[in-house]
Amino acid sequence: MTAIGALFCTDTGCRIVKEARSLAADCRLGLVMSVLAKSAPLAFAVALATSSAANAADLVVEEPVPVDVAPQQDRWVFSVAPYLWAAGLNGDVGLFGLQPVDIDMSFGDIFDNLRFGGMMVGEAHNGTWGVLADIVYVKIEVEQTVERTVENVGTVALSGNVQTSSFTGTVMGQYRVISEPTATVDLMAGARIWSVDNDITLRLSAGDVVAGLSGSDGDTWVDPMIGIRGRIDLNPAWYLTGWGMVGGFGASSDVSWDVLGAVGYQLTERTSIVGGYRALGVDYENDGFVYDVVQSGPVFGAVFRF
Helix, strand or coil, X not given: CCHHHHHHHCHHXXXXXXXXXXXXXXXXXXXXXXXXXXXXXXXXXXXXXXXXXXXXXXXXCCCCCCCCCCCHHHCCEEEEEEEEECCEEEEEEECCCCCCEEEEECHHHHHHCEEEEEEEEEEEECCCEEEEEEEXXXXXXXXXXXXXXXXXXXXXXXXXXXXXXXXXXXXXXXXXEEEECCEEEEEEEXXXXXXXXXXXXXXXXXXXXXXXXXXXXXXXEEEEEEEEEEEEECCCCEEEEEEEEEECCCCCCCEEEEEEEEEEEECCCXXXXXXXXXXXXXXXXXXXXXXXXXXXXEEEEEEEEC
């Protein structure tokens, strides 16, 4: 055993070892405290900065995302639709208080004698409320001469000319009860004005004798109307559309009705074409004038929206 080893085995050596260990522990504790004392301001500063950043983040107000606050139903959409209605006419027509005459004219008969015709539908709608207007005007002229040879008189000729004009104007207010991306339904109420005028001229000639007769008969009246109108989109290009109306109710005519069914094709966002079938009827009688007829036939047109 060396001298150093002997020294550690004595009491004095043991006390020295204990004191050395105690001193080393104190040194380590002091070093830790010193480091903590030196790093405390930095830790405090980091904590303060972190807290301030967090509070500042809480105070940031995000800018609202701009949205379109104007409701879709406030935007008015207008449309016009000129169309051709290849309608025939059948029913009873009575003039001058005479017995009504049965009328059965095809569209071909009417077209052969057509002098003027115009038809158009217009609409304004804001998604909830709307106005629908429909105008139909037709003027036809029929002229015919019948000749007979009468003994001792010679040739007798009877010439007749009839000019008939018919105007139908409809104005309906609309309220949308179903509004879906691919389907809409509107309830309608309004009025329809009718104006029918017949000018008749007869001329009888027998040799040098000539006799003539002319007259005019017709009437103008207004019928209250109610109805329903709808549209169903089959796909982005094709759609179904139509309306049904009924009126009169004895206010002017006994009954007035109108039914339309059509298929449309969307050419562009603002233009489409339609084709279908329409039938319209009225039963009116007043002061010897009788107009109890039905007009029906295919209809073709174009719709322009803006």
